[in-house]
Amino acid sequence: MIDLLAKANVVGTSLGLIVMIAYVFIFTLIIICLIRLAKFLMCAQSEQKLIRMEIGKLSEEVHLISEEIKGKHSS
Secondary structure, three states, rough: OOOHHHHHHHOOHHHHHHHHHHHHHHHHHHHHHHHHHHHHHHHHHHHHHHHHHHHHHHHHHHHHHHHHHHHHHOO
């Protein structure tokens, strides 16, 4: 990286500036991605609990409907 910057400064300051901006942009993207990943991982546990509750409600409804269908077929 330092060699590339040194060569870019020899070629011209505009190329060196472009390379430096590219490195800053990539570094900023990495930081943003790490922050978003950390937020996602913090919320993941509570989201899992909510999903489990919803699945439990759905399974209870399916059980009640299946019992209702069995009751109708028995009569």
